[in-house]
Amino acid sequence: MQSDFAKGLLDPNLPVPDGIVGPDGRDAGKRYDVYRNNVVVSLTEALAAAYPVVKAVVGAEFFAAMAGVHVRKHPPKSPLMIFYGEDFPKFLTRFPPAAQLGYLPDVARLERARREAYHSADATPCPPEKLALLKGSNLFDARLVLHPSLRIIRSRYPIFSIWRYNSTDDKSPIGDAREIAMISRPADILEMQNISKGSAMFIESLMADPLGVAMDKAKGADADFDLSTNLTGLLSAGLLVDII
């Protein structure tokens, strides 16, 4: 029974399932459509809440049509609506009507990272003395534990500027250069910065490697990479949780 009921909710071409009726046994018609509408509208709203900049870029009408396709193809796997839309960035790479907006999937990846960072685990920053105590070879062998909210989004597009233009009052012109966004939520507020290739490489490497290796990789990516500026930056932003 529930199988037919569920399938019909996502496919408007299917008839009202057998045994579903209105008062006096008459056709359910619009009554069953209430459930169809509830499902698609509520999932579309969940997607719109998770991807406000994608919606701002394409407009409400286009977004609703696009979301309608997505929610029918990729209904949520879990009841946690705060995490719904995981597949949306990938879906956008294969959605022909939006193909001319090449940057759109990257905007979605960035918004997804923001959502994940917002709900990620809390962590207390490590005391600054701990970094100051590290010296010489100890420093390079140390492993830095970063805040669990930290996310890096790389893009072929000026992704940080596109996001800023569409979600803040800052209407600075958007350039052509690629950008890398660093997203974090050290306390209650979601933070986002436009960071250099070297800093991005450094942070990504720190998630797996000791400090010395991360520094070498960062210098390889960007000859101007400065270790002390980057370490101080992470520390003062409250994104360094522990040193082991």
Add this chain to the structure above:
Amino acid sequence: MIYADKTVPARAGVGYKPQHLNDILTAPDSTGWLEIHAENYMGDGGPQLAQLRHLRERFPISCHGVGLSIGSEGSLDLEHLARLKKLVDWLNPSIFSEHLAWSSHDIGFLNDLLPAPYNTRTLDKVCEHIDQVQDVIGRQMLLENPSVYVMFEQSTMNEIDFLKQVVARTGCGLLLDVNNIYVSCTNQQTSAEEYLAAFPVEHIGEVHLGGHDAQVDDFGDPLLIDSHNNLVVDPVWTLYETLIARTGPLPTLIEWDNDVPDWPVLANELRLADDILQRQTKAT
């Protein structure tokens, strides 16, 4: 003081929305308690959980689940049940409630409260699921009567008999949504007053009041949608007063989830509910 392990009082409470945080903290007496949707607080951390930790020290909390899919033909999602246990363990709400409905199927979570036929097969499944939930979270749950838009040819009993049997078999309590009575009875062209008169009120642990949308079906008959986006209508207030005259004061939620208004609108709905509760306190 930690209120959360204290009983939600027989006063009006409100469904908590983050945009009302400051209003609520500025005038904490305007609501007797708060209700939260369990699934919104199942992230790993962040500001929402921080707010809830703050609020639970100031208000009695009722925790309302929208994702368990109690009425599902299949099994409960054990991963989700474990998340619920984790939340309930630290939050220690004074009430936990869920719906007589299903939302999950093999194709996914459909994010709506879907109806099931009232027959022994559904009854067995619902009782099995409620036993499982109460066992895992280690406390009694309340089951809420649904808003329905369709009927099932496979139904062999009415909703009241179904709910009575669930209570008798599982020991759960009931959450009576008065707006849902009005919506379902209008949609089924039956009497809301008769439904209320037959309801096993001695098992009610919480009452919901909310607004709905009015449409018409293919035959021009009223089709009410439980949209939680409006003021409580007069016929629902009347049913509510009839209920409270019979039971005495009960914890009563003003439920407003869509097109959420500014705080004063909700504060006024809370006052209206509290007025009725006060009148009946004096009468009894």
